[in-house]
Amino acid sequence: MLRRLTANDPRFRAVDLRPGMNLLVAEATPGSTRTDSRNGTGKSSVVELLHFLLGAGVKKTSLAARPALRTTTFSLLLDWPGLDEPVQVSRGGAKPNLVRTDLAGAESGENLFSFRHMAEMPLAEWSARIEKELFRLPADHAGISGRAMLALLMRRVGSHAFNDPVRTFPQQAPSEAAANLAYLLGLDWRLAGGYRAIALQEATRKQLKAALNDPAWGQVVGSTADLRAKIIVAEGDVENLKAEIASFRVVPAYEDLKRRADELDQKVRALPEGDVIDRRNLADLRRAVAEANDPDTAYLDAAYRELGVVLPGQVHRTFDDVRGFHASVVRNRRRYLADEIDETEQRLAERVRERERLGEELTTTLKSLREGGALDGLTGLQQVLAQKQAALEALRKQHETAQVLESTGREISVRRAELQEELALDLEERGEQTREATWMFSRFARRLYGQDREAYLRINAGTHSLEITAHVDSRDSTGINKMVIFCLDLTAAVLAHRHGRGPDFLVHDSHLFDGVDDRQVTEALRLAAEVAEQEGLQYIATFNSDKLQRASDGGFDPAPYIVEPRLNDEYEDGGLFGFRF
Known part of the structure; x- marks a missing residue:
């Protein structure tokens, strides 16, 4: 559970969080000249900072790397599995590859906090601790990562994470996205991740195949038929040279x-x-x-x-x-x-x-010359033989490469079919998990849109990936698409936390609710509050005050869930950071 977000800059407005639902609100400012009066208040920045403190990489455009914030150190207090007291982690844009935490040296299950102190830890080690202890990932977890699952549990608008229910950024491979979601839902993520390995192999094969269309590359590799013929000719040349050398007689006074x-x-x-x-x-x-x-x-x-x-x-x-x-x-x-x-x-x-x-x-005399030669003649023949043998070996390597390229397509098809069959059988064997996820998603979606609305999770072993499709009737609406994401995220967070595969928090940026009908926003807030209380889950959402007011008018009382600070863009110090940049 996330407890407190702070910074060493006194202007920063600390965000205090609590169990259950947390609503971070940006006040409406009538008459503002901004396109969106709440832009710049820091709602989305809260999500970015949580990612930053939980191991996200830093680019030049990252929030913590901006000149105005580069010298600022941000801190997060959060509960940690197996420890009685919260853990603190700090990180700044000036040294993004290091974090300071009092978790350093402490292992889960050991109460060492009476002696704990802040110490630096490499970012890679911090990310590994998150994967091992928050997500319970095994040491070998190729194809999935804690960072990718955090991107599902804390979607970022800057990554266009609200465009697709399963993928958290447009360039994410469907097989990779499905494997991470499969882990949270309790499905066989290893089989789901197997598609990723096939996709990488196929991508490599396509690149090499495309390269063969380049004349230069064609000379490097070539086709198996051409290379087979060249090898036959080269082998004949080598054998002839070997026979000539074997019968060669060095003639004295050859010249x-x-x-x-x-x-x-x-x-x-x-x-x-x-x-x-x-x-x-x-x-x-x-x-x-x-x-x-x-x-x-x-x-x-x-x-x-x-x-x-x-x-x-x-x-x-x-x-x-x-x-x-x-x-x-x-x-x-x-x-x-x-x-x-x-x-x-x-x-x-x-x-x-x-x-x-x-x-x-x-x-x-001519017979003597024909039957033998000078010593340098023999040496020359041996050099030519070595060159011919090297060329022959190169042709054989090229032939092997060409064979691999030509056979890889068949191997990929066979492996994909085998994996699809294995995954289909596994889904049958994991019927309880698929039923639990499907029924939970359906229940959440019907809560928002009515019991007569068809809503379900379609989980299928596809040809290119594990296919997890969140279906709700009338998905042509942007608002319904956003609520499909809301229901799927809530399902994944509940199941992961319930079965010990993930942390106990879910964070949603206010952009998730843009374009959503007020009635569905109201019901979504009610649902999130109830589920958070029932499941011991922490739900954090940022909201614009006018949107929240309409939910209040619809019958939802947000007052018990609003946390400090209340943000606005009317004053210099009204935003999260306490100053404009």
Whole structure:
């Protein structure tokens, strides 16, 4: 139970609270130029400060972080489970990650307060104590939190908490909101929270799947079919390199062999050029041999006789000498040509033999080069193999990732179906809890709108979350929607407190009653007062005086429940903080 809200600034108007219903009222100020004459009086600030002192995080826009309040330390006195005396907790915007409390070092169930003193405690530890001792949460409570449940029991208008009965801020995942409400109602919050894990997995999968549409990401991951084909090719390359390395023979003087092979190749290529020249010369020599004939002088005697000239014997002897000389010249030429022909043919034959010899040597050299190589060649092959193996392993990892991405969708569907079935069976087994919650909500709603109005809680194992739907006929009305929230909050607070799963207070900001018919406001106040008294619950609500006056005119007497201070915006010191900022 919350007892007293104070601050170390003397201008702050302390708020004293008591068991049962507490109404913090802002007086109407006729003629005010403000759109809402009670804006700035501090009604919603009370809710914000309660959250701040009960472990809420601080942003730049948070109330306690504003420059005018940053040096102020706020304090809350509240009852604590297992302790006889109230606990005090203090916190300021200057050191938001620390709280000062006389609970430090004291464990629930131990009466150490005769020796207690204020000591600093990290905010995380304070939040853990709240979860453990106010909400009785186990050490492992993934998916739910004390802060999220406090957001249900103390809805904040700044978080748009009055837009939806189950969610306390628009961005809250339905699975998370339902899991926290399930705990307060006594349902299996672990199964309800299982949807949150699936939702996170699905969100991650959607992000990765969307990333695959980016060409850069597509190259990083790719499809399983493409990667499977690339892996097959890469495996073949690796096996071929392994076989080549296994059969590799390091050849001594590899570079000398390589140079010798180049020389032999050049010589083999040069031999045909000499053959062409020699064959051309050989043809010329043979043609010259054919043309080298002995001179014919027989026609001279016949020619002279026809002319009537008789050559003397001496002339005949001279012709014979000339003929013999020419015959000798021809013989010598034929002998020379024959020698040249022999030499040319020998060169051609020698080139044939040289070609064969060079060919054999070149073949042997090339075979040596093919069968082995230099040591640096082997090292190069090993480096290439290492690169190929690394690329292959990367492809396999990509393939695994792609398989996970493609199979995750099926796994999510299967897991969601299994969880839905488990939760449906659990709801059947927890029929008593669902009946208690449904009947209580129905009773509260009918109290506001009449016994003939259809009103119930629909609790169902949905495909994406535990579905808790608060239904009241004619929910198209904004006012009815607000009263649905009122009835659901009251149901959750009563059941949580009744069964030891939550604290004994419920706080509602005046914005909850905006747009609500005066008759329902009147009946809601009556209901809250009765339930608070019956259940030992503390109900705190902020109200504008004119709205409260209309409830009074409807038959509800607020006087016993109004707490100090009575706020207004007519004077500088009329608001909660005692000054304007």
